[in-house]
Amino acid sequence: MIWLAATLVIFYLARYISKYIQHPVVNPLLICLLIIIPLLIWLNVPYETYFEQNKWLNYLLEPAVVALAFPLYEQLSQIRQKWKIIFTACLTGSVLSMVTGAGIALSLGADPQLTASILPKSVTTPIAMAVSEQIGGVPAIAAIMVIIAGLFGAVLGYPLFRLVGIEAPIAKGLTMGTVSHALGTAKAAEENYQDGAFSSLALVICGVMTSLLAPALFPLILKIFS
Amino acid sequence: MAYLRSFSIILVCLFIGKAIQHVTQLAIPGSIIGMLLLFVVLSMGLIPACWAKESCHLLIRHMALLFVPVGVGLMNYLDLLSANTLPILLSTIGSSLIVFLVIGVATHYKEK
Numbered sequence: 251m252i253w254l255a256a257t258l259v260i261f262y263l264a265r266y267i268s269k270y271i272q273h274p275v276v277n278p279l280l281i282c283l284l285i286i287i288p289l290l291i292w293l294n295v296p297y298e299t300y301f302e303q304n305k306w307l308n309y310l311l312e313p314a315v316v317a318l319a320f321p322l323y324e325q326l327s328q329i330r331q332k333w334k335i336i337f338t339a340c341l342t343g344s345v346l347s348m349v350t351g352a353g354i355a356l357s358l359g360a361d362p363q364l365t366a367s368i369l370p371k372s373v374t375t376p377i378a379m380a381v382s383e384q385i386g387g388v389p390a391i392a393a394i395m396v397i398i399a400g401l402f403g404a405v406l407g408y409p410l411f412r413l414v415g416i417e418a419p420i421a422k423g424l425t426m427g428t429v430s431h432a433l434g435t436a437k438a439a440e441e442n443y444q445d446g447a448f449s450s451l452a453l454v455i456c457g458v459m460t461s462l463l464a465p466a467l468f469p470l471i472l473k474i475f476s
Numbered sequence: 477m478a479y480l481r482s483f484s485i486i487l488v489c490l491f492i493g494k495a496i497q498h499v500t501q502l503a504i505p506g507s508i509i510g511m512l513l514l515f516v517v518l519s520m521g522l523i524p525a526c527w528a529k530e531s532c533h534l535l536i537r538h539m540a541l542l543f544v545p546v547g548v549g550l551m552n553y554l555d556l557l558s559a560n561t562l563p564i565l566l567s568t569i570g571s572s573l574i575v576f577l578v579i580g581v582a583t584h585y586k587e588k
Contacts, residue, residue, distance in 0.1 A: 261541050279540045279547060286544070287551045297552050304545035311542045313535055315507035316486045316493070319514035320532035326519060335586055343579045351571035358563035364556065371568050372575065375543045380505035390549030391557070395568050402572040410576060421583035429576045432539070461508045 253295075253303040260285050277404075277433065280397060315376045322454045325447060336424065336448075340455040343428035347372040348460065348467055356475035367391035369468060370460055371399040374431040377457040384461075385468045396431065403430025404437040423448025428456050482531035485523065489514040 264281035290300055301308070329336060352369045360368065366387030370378040375396045382392035403426050411422055419442055426434035427449035435453050439446025493510025496502070502509070518525055550557070557564065 257544050258541075261544055265540075279543055282544050283547050283550065286548050290548070290551060297549055300548055301545055304548075307542050308545045310535065311546075312490055312507040312510075313483070313486045313531075314539050314542055315505075316490045316510040316514055317532040317535040319489075319511045319518065320525075320528060321536070322511075322515050323518040323525065335583060339579050339583050342582070343575050346578060347571060347575045350574050351567050353567075354570050355563050355567035358566060360560060360563040360567070364560055364563070368564065368567050372572065376539075377505070377508065379546060380507060384505060388549075388553060390546050391553055393543055393547045394550055394557070395564070398565070398568040399572050402569055403576070407576070411580065414577065414580060416580045416584045418584055418587040420587055421580055424583050425576055425580040428579050429572050458508060458512065461504050465504075 251303055253300045254306070256289075257282070257286065257304055257307065277397065277401065280401075311376045311379075315380070318374070318454050318457070321450050325451045328447065328451060332420065335420065336451060336455065339424045340428060340452055340459055343424075343452070344372070344456045344459040344463060345467070347429070347456075348464060349471060352468070352471045353475050356471070362472060362476075363387060364391065365472070366468060368395050369471075370464060371395035372429055372431060373457040373460045374453055377461055381461050381464045385464055397433070400430045400433025403434035407434060407437060408441060419444035420448050424452045427452025431457070478530040479534070482528050485528050486510075486514065486531055486535075489517070 261278060261282045264278040264285075267281070268276045268278050286300075290297065348369050351371055352365050355365045355368045363386060366385045367382045367389075368391075369385065369387070370381040370392060373381070373396070375393050378392045378396045379389035381387075383389050407422075407426055407430065411417075411425075416422060416425070422442075423438055423445040426438040426445065430437075431453050435446060435449040438449035490507060490510040493508070493513055494506030496509050497504065497506035514528065517523055518528060
């Protein structure tokens with residue numbers, strides 16, 4: 251169980267550090283991977299051994315997805331009031347994100363397996379991993395794409411809003427949640443409570459829409475771009 | 477007790493979600509169906525929100541930790557990643573920028 255202990259210690263240490271160094275690049279998951287992977291390679295420990303000891307954490311991922319229903323429920327009154335703009339933004343954003351992400355990847359020579367891992371990059375990690383597996387991708391690679399898309403919004407999001415002149419909390423929040431899922435939502439909540447509420451809403455709705463649409467959309471994108 | 481009750485509710489939703497997925501052979505993950513189920517149950521007031529609250533909050537607060545075991549799986553794909561650095565970076569960042577600008581500008585003008 252030494253590697254389970256290592257995961258826990260390194261993760262919570264990274265999270266503790268990220269509270270003091272307030273920078274989006276200091277992401278606990280990212281730090282954790284950057285320490286554990288070189289460590290395993292250096293000590294010649296195969297991934298299978300590591301995973302076997304950490305499988306209980308993995309079992310908890312599915313209940314965690316179910317738990318996302320709770321913040322969605324808490325936003326129920328917001329959804330009722332502005333459902334048109336929320337629904338349109340999330341639907342457009344989800345489809346556009348899948349088509350442009352997978353389309354660019356295919357045009358640059360990525361194979362279908364890699365493309366299937368890139369396609370769900372803008373939704374929260376457990377959903378992205380489930381979606382990529384469903385359409386023939388690799389969950390571990392999907393998780394990394396999710397981090398890249400998340401860091402994009404967390405690092406560049408607010409500078410871009412200022413540059414383009416976007417001010418309404420609903421616009422900032424929905425955009426952050428649609429593009430950069432949980433990482434963007436954390437940043438939005440830090441900037442403004444209302445931004446954060448709309449962002450978490452977009453995070454969950456886009457996750458659901460992407461998982462519903464991806465299996466139908468992916469073969470279509472493959473046909474068009476290859 | 478609050479944790480036990482809320483975690484049981486989550487597991488029941490997950491189990492039913494997986495069962496529905498298995499029977500209907502839908503392409504949607506069972507966990508997503510379970511989430512929609514819990515959302516419907518809460519929205520309709522079939523169970524009080526406080527029954528589900530504790531474990532939901534706990535799981536969401538520590539969610540990032542649960543990604544670590546699968547994320548480390550990357551070590552088996554380092555060759556694939558380094559061989560495809562350009563398509564990976566351009567597609568993830570380029571696509572994020574496009575969606576960001578389109579949704580940001582569109583919702584901004586819609587709200588005005």
